[in-house]
Amino acid sequence: MHHFEARRGELHCEAVPLRRIAETVGTPAYVYSHATLSHHYRVFDEAFSGMPHLICYSMKANSNGSVIRTFTNLGSGVDIVSAGELSRALAAGAPPSKIVYSGVGKHIWEIEEALRCGILMFNVESREELETIDSVAGRMRKRAPISIRVNPDVDPKTHPYISTGLKKNKFGIHIGQAMRDYEWAARRKNIEVVGVDCHIGSQLTEISPFVDAAERVRLLVEKLLRKGMPIRLVDIGGGLGITYNDELPPHPKQYADAVVRAFSGLAVTLVLEPGRVLVGNAGILLTRVLYTKDAPATAGKGKKRFLIVDAAMNDLARPSLYGSYHAVVPVGRAPEKRALTDVVGPVCESGDFLAKDRRLPLYRSGDLLAVMSAGAYGFSMSSNYNSRPRAAEVMISGRRFEVVREREGPRDLSKGERTATFLLGRGKKRGRIL
Numbered sequence: 001m002h003h004f005e006a007r008r009g010e011l012h013c014e015a016v017p018l019r020r021i022a023e024t025v026g027t028p029a030y031v032y033s034h035a036t037l038s039h040h041y042r043v044f045d046e047a048f049s050g051m052p053h054l055i056c057y058s059m060k061a062n063s064n065g066s067v068i069r070t071f072t073n074l075g076s077g078v079d080i081v082s083a084g085e086l087s088r089a090l091a092a093g094a095p096p097s098k099i100v101y102s103g104v105g106k107h108i109w110e111i112e113e114a115l116r117c118g119i120l121m122f123n124v125e126s127r128e129e130l131e132t133i134d135s136v137a138g139r140m141r142k143r144a145p146i147s148i149r150v151n152p153d154v155d156p157k158t159h160p161y162i163s164t165g166l167k168k169n170k171f172g173i174h175i176g177q178a179m180r181d182y183e184w185a186a187r188r189k190n191i192e193v194v195g196v197d198c199h200i201g202s203q204l205t206e207i208s209p210f211v212d213a214a215e216r217v218r219l220l221v222e223k224l225l226r227k228g229m230p231i232r233l234v235d236i237g238g239g240l241g242i243t244y245n246d247e248l249p250p251h252p253k254q255y256a257d258a259v260v261r262a263f264s265g266l267a268v269t270l271v272l273e274p275g276r277v278l279v280g281n282a283g284i285l286l287t288r289v290l291y292t293k294d295a296p297a298t299a300g301k302g303k304k305r306f307l308i309v310d311a312a313m314n315d316l317a318r319p320s321l322y323g324s325y326h327a328v329v330p331v332g333r334a335p336e337k338r339a340l341t342d343v344v345g346p347v348c349e350s351g352d353f354l355a356k357d358r359r360l361p362l363y364r365s366g367d368l369l370a371v372m373s374a375g376a377y378g379f380s381m382s383s384n385y386n387s388r389p390r391a392a393e394v395m396i397s398g399r400r401f402e403v404v405r406e407r408e409g410p411r412d413l414s415k416g417e418r419t420a421t422f423l424l425g426r427g428k429k430r431g432r433i434l
């Protein structure tokens with residue numbers, strides 16, 4: 001479900017014509033629908049009403065402060081993966097008591113910051129991390145609440161780059177070895193064992209991998225409880241998929257029912273870390289066609305048309321990175337005739353495409369297009385490659401629109417950069433001699 005709809009031949013986000021946004025803030029621009037974000041949160045939250053639960057929005061999917069605040073205003077917590085995310089989550093109104101900290105490589109200073117502000121728990125991914133947290137907490141005279149991220153070794157049947165719950169992945173501690181580390185952790189003065197965590201991957205379109213993982217996690221939780229460990233939080237991560245093209249992911253209700261069933265009768269609070277499912281279809285990337293050109297026919301493929309648009313792989317990396325599909329739809333009325341088309345950006349890489357081999361209308365230069373389902377892992381994965389300023393981000397609510405992140409300018413591109421004094425050939429040379 002989302003609030004991007006054509007009305008009288010013009011694509012709108014809620015009550016605002018996207019053309020207006022292109023004219024006012026320029027292109028490329030990310031546009032988010034506040035109503036869609038809120039709706040997705042509420043549906044997800046209500047789906048879990050059968051059990052005590054805490055939703056911790058996985059902010060790496062979209063780290064814009066207004067997106068995060070949309071959720072924190074509705075009672076959400078936040079799942080973070082760095083101290084940078086911690087500070088942005090706090091700035092967006094997340095209470096520390098609702099922040100969980102995941103990730104395989106937490107730096108000492110990051111652990112210190114998280115301990116200082118008193119987060120809900122660390123999801124720990126290795127024995128060495130556990131040892132580090134114990135000693136950092138000891139130095140700070142604190143007790144660090146932890147869960148171990150277990151790797152349940154289930155195949156999420158998603159893209160290999162976004163599957164995380166297999167033995168061969170770098171994530172978590174194998175579920176068969178976790179007991180040893182729990183027993184070690186339980187004996188440390190500066191560690192408080194509070195939960196069990198797992199996250200098996202992203203863009204899952206089936207229930208069964210979640211159920212398999214949940215059943216394995218439940219067995220571990222029961223074992224830990226029998227050993228007297230006070231497990232009160234069971235975090236089953238994120239990963240529920242969305243429809244980009246023709247996928248039919250389970251509804252949040254189906255997903256929630258399966259998860260709640262797997263943990264029924266346990267006196268624990270479920271922690272959920274949804275990212276993509278909350279934000280993916282709530283955002284689009286608005287772009288304008290700069291040029292068109294027709295390439296000659298190649299063997300077996302026929303002619304191909306290129307639409308060169310002003311958004312590129314630096315703005316939306318998913319197609320280049322994972323070969324992901326994003327629907328490309330017209331903002332205004334589209335020509336009837338179609339042709340085999342690649343939608344490509346200005347970046348100097350053949351891998352720079354937003355859509356490949358699509359039968360699209362014969363758009364012309366100046367036309368506006370919406371790259372759909374770009375709310376998750378869109379802006380948050382964007383870069384300045386080719387010295388392209390990052391796009392503006394806009395949030396719509398009803399008839400209102402607001403720029404929630406300014407388009408970058410030339411100064412942002414060289415922020416923090418200095419010319420080495422020895423290149424300037426005048427005055428006193430600086431630089432350290434080692």
Ligand SMILES: *Cc1c(COP(=O)(O)O)cnc(C)c1O
Nearest residue numbers: 058102202238239273274275276
């Ligand atoms: C990325 C991530 C999530 C969110 O995944 P989605 O597929 O966006 O729901 C949740 N938990 C952890 C630990 C993650 O790394």
